[in-house]
Amino acid sequence: MSKREVRNLLVGLDIGTSKVVCVVGEILPDGRIEVVGEGSAPSRGLKKGVVVNIDATVQSIRRAVENAEQMAGCRAQSVYVGVSGSHIKSFNSTGVVPVRNREVNERDVESVIDAARAIAIPADQKILHVVPQEFVVDGQDGIHEPVGMSGVRLEAHVHMVTGSLSAAQNIQKCVESCGLRVDKLILQHLASSHAVLMPDERDLGVCMVDIGGGTSDIAIFKGGSVRHTAVLPIAGDQVTNDISVAFRTPVPYAEEIKIQFGCALPEFAASDEMIEVKSVGEMPSRTLSRHTLAEVIKPRYDELFRFIRKELHRSDFYDVIASGIVLTGGSAQMPGVRELAEAVFELPVRIGVPQNIEGLKDVVRNPVYSTAVGLLLYGIQDQPKLVSRGGDSGGPGYLLNRVSSWFKGNF
Ligand SMILES: Nc1ncnc2c1ncn2[C@@H]1O[C@H](COP(=O)(O)OP(=O)(O)OP(=O)(O)O)[C@@H](O)[C@H]1O
Numbered sequence: 001m002s003k004r005e006v007r008n009l010l011v012g013l014d015i016g017t018s019k020v021v022c023v024v025g026e027i028l029p030d031g032r033i034e035v036v037g038e039g040s041a042p043s044r045g046l047k048k049g050v051v052v053n054i055d056a057t058v059q060s061i062r063r064a065v066e067n068a069e070q071m072a073g074c075r076a077q078s079v080y081v082g083v084s085g086s087h088i089k090s091f092n093s094t095g096v097v098p099v100r101n102r103e104v105n106e107r108d109v110e111s112v113i114d115a116a117r118a119i120a121i122p123a124d125q126k127i128l129h130v131v132p133q134e135f136v137v138d139g140q141d142g143i144h145e146p147v148g149m150s151g152v153r154l155e156a157h158v159h160m161v162t163g164s165l166s167a168a169q170n171i172q173k174c175v176e177s178c179g180l181r182v183d184k185l186i187l188q189h190l191a192s193s194h195a196v197l198m199p200d201e202r203d204l205g206v207c208m209v210d211i212g213g214g215t216s217d218i219a220i221f222k223g224g225s226v227r228h229t230a231v232l233p234i235a236g237d238q239v240t241n242d243i244s245v246a247f248r249t250p251v252p253y254a255e256e257i258k259i260q261f262g263c264a265l266p267e268f269a270a271s272d273e274m275i276e277v278k279s280v281g282e283m284p285s286r287t288l289s290r291h292t293l294a295e296v297i298k299p300r301y302d303e304l305f306r307f308i309r310k311e312l313h314r315s316d317f318y319d320v321i322a323s324g325i326v327l328t329g330g331s332a333q334m335p336g337v338r339e340l341a342e343a344v345f346e347l348p349v350r351i352g353v354p355q356n357i358e359g360l361k362d363v364v365r366n367p368v369y370s371t372a373v374g375l376l377l378y379g380i381q382d383q384p385k386l387v388s389r390g391g392d393s394g395g396p397g398y399l400l401n402r403v404s405s406w407f408k409g410n411f
């Protein structure tokens with residue numbers, strides 16, 4: 001394969017519990033991004049979003065990246081990588097600084113963000129994101145673009161995300177073992193939310209849940225900014241395990257029947273539609289109805305939605321998510337999941353698929369790709385030169401870009 005270097009190339013790498021996906025995006029002259037390559041491989045080395053087997057993870061990454069490179073006809077050098085898992089902690093913080101020249105400039109914004117992030121975090125944690133929510137200038141709140149405003153006191157409200165240092169190092173190690181550099185580690189749900197949420201949903205208030213194999217990742221937005229993030233260790237793998245135990249069938253087969261015949265609402269599944277279920281060991285196969293399968297699947301999804309509802313109440317955001325809930329991730333593809341979620345949350349629910357992306361639409365317009373596509377959309381805002389207004393790294397144009405990208409949650 002002849003490999004060529006493409007300068008305006010971005011690569012997103014979603015190292016999930018079920019699969020590793022690599023997407024290659026080419027930045028078009030008008031700033032949009034076109035997916036030109038996609039590669040997937042089953043993930044063998046992760047548990048609940050965390051690397052537990054380096055060699056197996058490296059192999060999966062290598063396969064996914066090679067497949068994507070082959071399709072795109074290019075060579076990946078660095079990647080935006082998603083990170084998740086129960087080790088992720090998030091909280092809101094505030095910083096205040098005096099405005100030096102009575103007019104807020106980029107340096108003041110940098111200083112106030114630094115002040116907000118200057119809080120003690122445990123030595124085994126690493127700061128992954130400091131996302132500005134809003135600025136307050138002399139008591140006036142709700143400001144998203146403070147640069148140029150007159151005032152003497154600048155306050156910043158930020159959402160901070162930290163993760164286990166060793167978990168982050170292990171991901172980095174796996175990626176580097178494949179000969180790639182890590183551009184940035186990005187919280188998977190922030191990435192997914194970039195791909196599936198509409199600006200008006202973020203403004204009005206929305207809760208996005210990416211239900212994967214090992215974890216369900218929650219991100220709440222209001223007023224255009226992220227307000228709360230959380231990770232729950234319940235997702236599709238538990239549903240598969242329930243099927244495996246209930247029908248005494250091997251896990252790979254339970255996964256197969258879940259995807260082929262599963263339904264989250266028994267009333268949607270006919271009792272006379274029969275499925276053959278292989279048994280473990282030498283036991284003969286049995287036949288069961290789709291309705292019975294749905295009766296096994298429903299309680300786990302129901303439990304998950306009740307946990308999410310509890311998390312929403314705990315975070316005090318239940319009453320502000322007027323747009324409702326957006327479900328994405330592989331496990332959001334289960335038929336009946338939207339209706340079940342609407343019944344539990346008593347809010348409108350929709351299934352989110354990646355938006356704002358060109359190219360392999362048929363491939364990537366699928367909830368499984370939300371994180372990978374989101375990493376590309378996140379990455380494009382991280383390219384200071386692309387939207388440069390006359391400055392390179394460190395110059396005034398660069399700072400302007402940094403400031404504007406902060407508001408897109410990209411810091
Ligand atoms: N059509 C389908 N119906 C129901 N469930 C499905 C379907 N397709 C995939 N799944 C489930 O989705 C899960 C995988 O989702 P996804 O690919 O988003 O996970 P992941 O990103 O690898 O994991 P995580 O984000 O938890 O680390 C698996 O549990 C799988 O069984």
Ligand SMILES: [Mg+2]
Nearest residue numbers: 016212329371
């Ligand atoms: Mg995922």
